[in-house]
Amino acid sequence: MIRLFKHYIPHAVMLLGLFDLALLIVAGEVAWIARATQIGTDPGHIGDRLDMLALFAGIVWLAMIAVGTYGSEALRSMRYAGARLLVAVSLGIIALSVIDFVLPGHTFWRSTLFYAMFIAIGLLIANRMLVGTVIGTSAFRRRVLVLGAGERAKRVRELADRQGSGFAVVSFIAMNEGSQVLEEAIPRAAIHDLGRFVENIGASEVILALEERRNSLPLKDLLRIKTMGVHVNEFSSFVERETGRVDLDTLNPSWLIFSDGFSSGRMLSSAAKRVFDVAASGLLLALTLPIIVIFAILVKLDSKGPAFFRQTRIGLYGQEIQLVKLRSMRTDAEKDGAKWAQKDDPRVTRLGKFIRKVRIDELPQVWTVLKGQMSFVGPRPEVPQFVTDLEDKLPFYAERHMVKPGITGWAQINYPYGASVEDARAKLEYDLYYAKNYTPFLDLLILLQTLRVVLWPEGAR
CATH class of the missing domain: 3.40.50.20 (Rossmann fold)
Known part of the structure; x- marks a missing residue:
C-alpha cells in the first residue's frame, strides 16, 4: 500500500486511478478535436487548452472518487463499477456545465462536454475490463x-x-x-x-x-x-x-501510545479545519435555508409537534452540546428514554422516512458547525445515556471524544447505521482510526465519499 498523508491507499487503486486520470485527459482532447472537426474549426495546439483538459479530468475524477468507483465492490463487479461510472461522469459533466455557465471560457463548450461524456465512459469501462482485471491478479x-x-x-x-x-x-x-x-x-x-x-x-x-x-x-x-x-x-x-480501522480485539494501551498517530502537528490541521468549517457552513446555510424552511413547514403539516428536534449530545472532551435537526419522529418517540433506531422504526413519521433517507434532517446541524461545537467531519455525536453505557461496555470509547463530532465521518461512510452495542463497537474501530490518523486529506476523502452515502443510502434509518 502507498501511505499518503497518514492514510493508506492500495497500490491497485492508485494504479487504476492514475490510468483513469490519464484516460479522462485523452477523452477531453478527443472530444475537442471531434467537435472542432465537425464544425470545421481548427482545433489548435493542445498546449492552449491544457488548463481546460486538467479541469475536465480533475472534476470528473473527483466525482468518481465521491460516488465510490474505487471502492472494493466496484473493483470486483463490472456491473457495479459501470453504474457508478455513469453516475460519476454525469455528475462531473453537470458540474462543468455549471462552471461554463457561471464562468464562460473556463471549460469546454457544453457541446464538447456532451461528446466527452460518452468517450470518457467508454474509455473508463474499457480500462476496468483490461487494467482492472490485470491488477486483481496475484502479480500485483x-x-x-x-x-x-x-x-x-x-x-x-x-x-x-x-x-x-x-x-x-x-x-x-x-x-x-x-x-x-x-x-x-x-x-x-x-x-x-x-x-x-x-x-x-x-x-x-x-x-x-x-x-x-x-x-x-x-x-x-x-x-x-x-x-x-x-x-x-x-x-x-x-x-x-x-x-481502515483499529482492531479492538487486539488493541492494548501500549500500542496506542507508541504507534504512529495523534501527532502534535495537527494544530495547524485543526486551524485549517476550523477555517473550512466556518466558510463552508456559512455558505451551505445560505444555500439551503429555503430548503430548511420548506421542510420545516412540511414537518409541521405532516405531524403534530415542533418542526425542529433538539437533543443533548456529547461533543469534544465529553462536553454536552445541543443538536438541532428537522424532526423525523413522533414527539413521544423518547418518552421512555433514548432508544436505538430500528429498521422500519415505527416512531418515524411519513415525511421523516424521506428526509432521513436523503439526509435533509441533518441540514440544521450546520448551525452547530458554524458555532464551533461540531465539525463537518468527525465521529457521530451520541446521547449521554448511550455514551455512559458504551463507555462501560467498550474499551477506549472515551478516546473518540478527543476530536470534534461531525455531521459525517469515517465510520458513517464505512459502516451502516448502528443500532446496537455490536454496531457501536464496529463503528468505534473506525472512529479510533480517524482520531488517530486525522489529516485534511482524510477529511477530503470523507467529504467526497459522503456523496456516495447520500446517493446510495444503504444504511439510513
Missing part, C-alpha cells in the same frame, strides 16, 4: 509471511482471502506459542534459517501474528529480516492498514 499482490498459527494468523488468512485483497499469504510459521489453529503452518523447528527462508519464498513483508510474545519473539531473526529490506509489521498495525 504483496507476498506476506505470517509468524504465528493461532487466531490472529487465521484472521490474516481471512483478510487475504477477501476479493480485492492487496496481499497473499505465502506461508504460516508456528512459533511454539501455544495452541495451533492453522494446520498448514510450518513448525519453526523445521526451518534452519528463517532469514534465508523469507528470501527464498520471495516475501516482501513479515507479519507478527503471535498470540503470546513471551519466549516466542525471534528478535535475531527479525533483525536480520529487517536488514534484508523486508518490511516487518505488528499485527494491530497491519490490520489497521488493511481495514
